[in-house]
Amino acid sequence: MKSLTHLTVLMANKWFSKSYSEAAGRFLIGCDLLRENNHNVQNERLFLGLKGPEEEPLAIDVAIVGNLSSGKILLSSSGIHGVEG
DSSP: OOOHHHHHHHHHHHHSOSSHHHHHHHHHHHHHHHHHTTOOEEEEEEEEEEEOTTSOEEEEEEEEESOTTSSOOEEEEEESOOSOO
């Protein structure tokens, strides 16, 4: 039988990425999957002009799901916190 710690790590790996690049890639794949399922998705990548620990360009990814003229939209972002640091 697997330990609770092992199962917790397996579950965390499903939701949490090991690197910034992996997380950003998964976010963009999620946007594509929503589009494939006929959702209106607009996304944009805002590059910060900085590099991460793996020399990757840092950015803030933003996705808007829904009709912008609607009273209801979902706004989700992924990336580093911003330029506060």
